[in-house]
Amino acid sequence: MxxxxxxxxxxxxxxxxxxxxxxxxxxxxxxxxxxxxxxxxxxxxxxxxxxxxxxxxxxxxxxxxxxxxxxxxxxxxxxxxxxxxxxxxxxxxxxxxxxxxxxxxxxxxxxxxxxxxxxxKMDITQAEALADLVDAETRAQQRQALRQMGGALKEIYDDWRHRLVQALAHLEAVIDFPDEDLPPAVADKVWGEVDDLRDSIAQHLDDGGRGERIREGLMVAIIGPPNAGKSSLLNLLARREAAIVSAIPGTTRDIIEVHMNLDGYAVTLADTAGLREAGDVIEDEGIRRAKRRAADADLKIVVFDGATFPVRDEATEALIDDDTLVVINKGDLLGRPRLPKDTQLISVKTGEGIEDFFATLQARIAAKSDTGAAMPLTRARHRKALEECVESLKRAKAAHLPELAAEDLRLAARALGRLTGRVDVEEILDVVFRDFCIGK
Ligand SMILES: Nc1nc2c(ncn2[C@@H]2O[C@H](COP(=O)(O)OP(=O)(O)OP(=O)(O)O)[C@@H](O)[C@H]2O)c(=O)[nH]1
Ligand SMILES: [Mg+2]
CATH class of the missing domain: 3.30.1360.120 (Probable tRNA modification gtpase trme; domain 1)
Structure with a gap:
């Protein structure tokens, strides 16, 4: 063409x-x-x-x-x-x-x-990777885009699709030539392959969104009670006065976002309103947003106020989970307190503990984004198509008639074809079918 x-x-x-x-x-x-x-x-x-x-x-x-x-x-x-x-x-x-x-x-x-x-010259995943490479702002994004452009995803998806089409061809043979001397193991082979494929795709989907996170950036939310120094910490990390800092509790009301390149990873850092029973409609809305952002974040930095140590408010305490770094700020106001486990003492004012905290933060971000040797899924479009594929494979397995199962396998193959831009299922089917040994 x-x-x-x-x-x-x-x-x-x-x-x-x-x-x-x-x-x-x-x-x-x-x-x-x-x-x-x-x-x-x-x-x-x-x-x-x-x-x-x-x-x-x-x-x-x-x-x-x-x-x-x-x-x-x-x-x-x-x-x-x-x-x-x-x-x-x-x-x-x-x-x-x-x-x-x-x-x-x-x-x-x-x-x-x-x-x-x-x-x-390339499939759709490679074309997408090319766009990603042009947009890449961090080393992690650059590395990922280059791998994908080199065909890392294409190879995986093409292989799955090829195997699926082959299984489909075998199933079609069982349907079309019921009276022939087909080895009885053919149907078993088809379902064995479908099970394998479903497992592989499920594993690929279950990657904790690492590839998408590298591409789109990791969401980190700073949350905690009012006046703890959340905005001060944001400004320190962003190296600019992005948020207003004041001694008045309830200073921050809206979410303040800063996009940054943290040690080679794209991160969107969000400062939020201090959590408390405000009673002020605007602040209440800010607190609602803060909680929502905490729920959406990949990683949370919870900041407690050293001035009120060891008091920790319940609203903030409730948000702490495995994806949370807990810090107590204003360490300059405290001597050498006994700290709860997994809590870091910092002082934005004097810089005490900041280096350690920064190292912990970087390590957590890297761990969340580390994709290891396997090429991860990189966009929602891929995830959607693969989920559809898995659903079709499940339906095929549950179908009562081989004809219905074949239709579901065809849909599954089409979902994979959409990923790479190959939708010519029938054509490949013909080829595989021709090669299929049925003695005719
Ligand atoms: N002594 C001391 N004061 C600090 C430190 N960090 C921040 N502050 C002060 O604490 C006050 C509150 O700081 P902010 O950064 O505005 O606190 P916040 O958590 O964003 O507060 P809200 O926006 O009201 O939720 C300001 O007066 C800061 O100068 C610190 O490490 N030590
Ligand atoms: Mg603030």
């Missing part, structure tokens, strides 16, 4: 820069290069070129030209890259020439990648 239209776009960011890259893809690429007054360079070799205005022959820039003839290119079509100087006038003048070449038009967002997908 080749597009009739040739697309072009500025591939590097807009604005003044040392170098800008203009990319073209499609059948008129060669012609566009010629129109710019350049000889066709050797494929895949950076070649110095003068880009010229076709009408006057005026030189627009002195740059580099790269030529990737189809099918060995990013999109699978003829592709060229023009590396020009990143000045506004240079870029605009060259884009202007290109827009006047017959058969060329400006690319739509994502269109190069879409063409790469259409020419089987």
């Amino acid at each position: 080749t597009s009739a239209e040739t697309i072009f776009a500025l591939a590097s960011a807009a604005g003044r820069a040392g170098i800008a890259v203009i990319r073209l893809s499609g059948p008129h690429t060669r012609q566009a290069i010629t129109e710019l007054g350049c000889a066709m360079p050797q494929p895949r070799k950076a070649t110095r070129a003068l880009f010229r205005e076709p009408a006057t022959g005026d030189v627009l820039d002195d740059g580099l030209l790269l030529w990737f003839p189809a099918p060995n290119s990013f999109t699978g079509e003829d592709v060229a890259e023009l590396h020009v100087h990143g000045g506004r006038a240079v870029v605009e003048s060259i884009l202007d020439v290109l827009s006047n070449v017959a058969g060329l038009r400006v690319a739509e967002p994502g269109e190069f990648t879409r063409r790469a997908f259409a020419h089987d």
Whole structure:
């Protein structure tokens, strides 16, 4: 499949820069290069070129030209890259020439990648990973996107789908040739495979959302009684005065969010209203939001007020669970108190205990995000499709008629196909079916 239209776009960011890259893809690429007054360079070799205005022959820039003839290119079509100087006038003048070449038009967002997908250069999970890589702000996001772009998810999903389609083909054979001498073990084999698949997918789903967390960022909520120093701690971690700090209890009412890169992981840190019986409608709403955020958070930092130590309010106490770091702030007001287990003493004011606390926080975030050797699920779209697949497999197992079971297996395979962009179940079925040994 080749597009009739040739697309072009500025591939590097807009604005003044040392170098800008203009990319073209499609059948008129060669012609566009010629129109710019350049000889066709050797494929895949950076070649110095003068880009010229076709009408006057005026030189627009002195740059580099790269030529990737189809099918060995990013999109699978003829592709060229023009590396020009990143000045506004240079870029605009060259884009202007290109827009006047017959058969060329400006690319739509994502269109190069879409063409790469259409020419089987990548599947949807790889295209998604490419977008993630461009958006990556932390090392963890970068690593994950690169793995996925390399096909780590594609391989898993393709393998599952292949096995499922094969099981389906075997089941179809049992249905279509009931009188043939099919080995009786065929049906057992089908259900054994379905069970295996269901287990593998369930295991992949049960990853605690690590991959999604890396991609979207970990939610950390700071909660505790009023005046404990929650906003002071947020400001310290954010290294800026993001939230108002005051000696008046009930200062923070809304949720204050700070996005940060903590030791290579994306984190959204939220400061919340102090928990108490406020009686003020606005503060009450703030407290409701604080509790909701605590429930949604991947990790909580509970801050108690050292000024009232060892008193701990019930509302805050009730929120402590395994995903909570407990600190007592204002350590400067205390001597050397006997601390409850798993509690850290800090002072935002003097910096006491902050380094240790920071190390604990980093370790907890890393542990929550560590995906280990297995490639994790990275987006809600994948999770949804895989859940659908598991449901269909369960239904297939429970079906009373093989015909109904086959229909459910087909739905399961389709759910997997949607993940990678392969929906040609029937086609593969034909192939597998043809190879199936039925003696006919
Ligand atoms: N002595 C001492 N005072 C502190 C420390 N940290 C914060 N404070 C003070 O405690 C008061 C309350 O601090 P905030 O950060 O506004 O407390 P908060 O928990 O956000 O309070 P609310 O928004 O009302 O819930 C301010 O006057 C801070 O300067 C500390 O480590 N030691
Ligand atoms: Mg506050």
